[in-house]
Amino acid sequence: MNKTKPLRVGVLIARGRALENWELMILDRIIAAPWLELAAVFAHSHAFGDSKVSRLLSWGARLEASTLARQPAYSPKHFSSRHHFIDVYDAGNDKTCAADNITAASLRRLKLDLIIRMIPTSIGDETIAALPFGEWAFNLSDRRSVDADWFGYAEVLAGASTADLVLYAKCGGSADRLEIARAAFNIKPSAARLSAFVRERSVTLLMRELARLADNRRFNPSAFVDEVGAHAPSLGNLLRYGRIVAGSISRKAFRSISARLRADSAIWTLYTGRGHIGDFDPSNAVEIPPADNSIKADPFLFQHQGKCYLFYEAYSRGDRKAHIAVGCFDGDALTRVGVALERPYHLSYPFVFRDGDEIFMIPETHHAKRLEVWRCCEFPLKWELHATAFEGQSPADSVLIRHGGKWWLFTNLSDFHAYEDHCSELYLFEVDGPALKNIKPHKRNPVVIGSTHARGAGRILEHEGRLLRPSQNNTHGIYGYGLNIMEIERLTTDDYRERRIRTITPGFKAGLYGCHHFDATDGRYVLDARLTN
Template sequence: MNESLNKPPLKVAVFLSAMEVPAWIYKLLERINDSTYASVEVIVLNGGGDTKTCNEPVHGLLHKGRQSMVTRIQQLQEGFSNRYKSYPDYNEKHDLKTLLNTVSIEVFEPLHGHNEIYFRDDDIKQLEQYDVDVLLNLDENDLRGDVTEAFPYGVWHYIFTDKHTNYQAKPGARETLADWPETSSALLYAGKSLNDDKVITQSYSCPDNTWIHKTNNLNYWKSLSFMPRALERCHRLGKAAFYDELCRNTPHPLFLAKEPPRGFGKLEMLSLLMKKAFQKVQLRINDRLFYEQWFLLFNLNPATSNVLDSYQYILPPKDRFWADPFVIYRDNRYYIFFEELLFAEDRGFLSVMTIDQQGRCSEPEVILKEDYHLSYPFVFEHEGEFFMIPESAQNKTIDLYRCTGFPNQWVHEMTLMKNVHAVDATLFFKDNKWWMFTNIKENEGASSHEELFLFYSESLMSENWVAHPANPIISDVKKARPAGKIIEKNGKLYRPSQNCSRYYGYGLNFNEITVINEHSYQEHTVTSIEPNWDKKVIATHTFNTDHDITIIDGIIRRSHYR
């Protein structure tokens, strides 16, 4: 029995600048309000009108004179990007008065430092009367000082990008305009000063290559889950275990800035905008001359070949792509199961082809089509039968198919999970349990590339897979999303994963699994593959092997006119 069900919910205070909040904050508080592990007891509004300024740093004053021009340039880019906003819009305003209409409201006028706020002693005493367990700071400024030690579970706050480095730049601005391969977000346990912060959750995302709004939309929608997850974990573990875990997450000093704090200079901003404009023109020209196509590559060798330019290419016709290859060795030949997609239809289905011992390929044969997109045909053998779990995120299911006539006859056996946006489900049997790795998009507007979840069951044929208590076990666009079957080699386990940090499917990682049980999961990256062996190949995101064959996929840039 889950002991946390018998515990009273944690009492939460929320610090806000106003009752009208962005959509992502509204959804965050809605989730907490609907939960059994926490309840919002009081909202503290930042009155702020007559607050004093506490020793504003010199670098803030030096930048102040040029800030208005920089801000106007940023607003110009942001305003233009409104035409290309992603939806749902993380920044759309919602009023909390209806959602939290029974919650008490306090208005404090704290002391302000530079990007920091200090509650007065009387305010802290007033807040302590509510007997709250934790204060969630959703204001733009960090809470510091004695208030951080006033509650059993402390004060929590978000950081998006490295706001301590780029405090004058809008979150997501530098990453988008300067072509950073990743951006970050984190939930921190606030210390009395910046140096005392501890990491509760840290995550990495891929910025959009043009629009700041799209970069932030993905990042904020994902990050709203951090606070509810941490509250549930506190409620389940208790204070001592949660704090021990917190210290393990931050074993070393936390350095947030790699360069002195600075915003955008006028010339730098103009230079970056001109560079972006040139990139868009160049992209338009390339789109006229070339198109990108997923294709398959294989190598026949008793040992897994790491010489990628020795792989043989299997190029599809120009009207389609082939991706996500899985392989089964049977009857002295290799059966390659893969996603096939016609560009004109833009809906994936599953096909199979064979490769013989001389490397000769058969024509593909369609094996499974549905009314929704299918990909990633995870094929495996169990008790003398073949099964398949294709990706069916568009249908919000994880489905199991049974093979009734190998390799091309498949019937739907059962649905393992419903109402879930899950991609690339990958199963592995160990210690008398089935383990399922899958990336899940918890919130509409977030990305499916960034968070890996783990489930387990004693039976393959189960609708009740148990969520691992450490979920998500990975929150990092560089290594979360599965890229093929778990590999067993020399007594070790390796999980292939996608690196989507530059763009979707950019490269591959191989992660050694060192701990996997009902309580813990640990892995570390041991090697990686980037698409640098052929100048025409710009991505690779699936790796599988069986017997003497290794098969991967890639994106190749092909001419429209040849």
């Protein structure tokens, strides 16, 4: 980061209105970041203009927020409304300026680099021209009035697979919006829940882009592609929306009751075949079906002494936690060997790998609030705890690779206050190997944001000179709906870039609701698929 000259940031909020959690989080993190300086907080007395919404939308939005999107109040560690509101003094007019009439001269005097707008009302094109990097805002900030927020309604009404969060800028004297960053998130059962969730994710997206700008001072936003939902829903759409949400709640309640009665749990099956990550055809795969007392998911293959073993998450129907089991292939048939690892907490995603002559496993242990590395003492059933990291955090689906002479750790951390989620943020760290004694965060963390690509879905593989990362495609309101194959195009200490080259959806076999994990070794591949919604 540029430590000698932090970005001077202003924030535009609504006067006389309590700050929401996501707004407080942004203010708090700006103050905490050494590469940023909160130079001004402007309070606009007419923040929502003259826009009005129907009483039905206003009443329904409040009811939905209080019942389906409740969250604990965020307590800032650094920001204080007493100390961080700054009146802008305009020497030319000899008066104190409200945000309603901020002038270009006052912004220049404050030496602001940019303003983050959290309200629908802009400071105006001519004033924005005084800001080197313009006025930044989210598309969700535009979908609100003084008494209602309608972000998410259009997506739920349309049955969309995802909802887009867009961070955009207005620069110079142009009214055009320019896209800084975009991320897609899985649909929730209601607009209020979706809006609250995406607002929390917006904090991470904004801070990443501010860090990028502070580091290199390069700003190249692209053309903004407008999206549906800019206008408040009509009365007819609200009535239709009510029926959709009522149906979603009923289905969710039924599934919850079934789970509590221990009569239901997610049922996964495995498929195996011959092929590589770049060319496998899942429609030709052979099923390894589950039994009520042996449900398998998150499969990892491992070659040892001429045999192909399979490590996997194992549980019985109705179980609340899983353990790690191992089997051995004879052709396409899998013979169970035994339990490789069991703990008092849930285990899954048993990433097994070699480092020299030693064998290690990194299972998912986010319920234990840490990452664990286990070393094999006697293959394949005896393991000892080798290292831990990220104590008190919630890492999921972690993998280690060696690339470019360095060890890299990929993991899905959940940066959250109210909504823990492992599907939306991929973090990257340079480490010293399985000991995890030295952990250096990547400069662009989280390197991927959004539920369509971020979550890991298996071992990162090298194939025909390409580095390929399986990732989950969490869309259509379903966890583990699809499987992406991402090509990592750039992996350095300063940069990370990947692109999607393929997506596998559950249509490759009849009766499937999802597929979310892949691994391959020595010409064999394996993936899992979801049998229940």
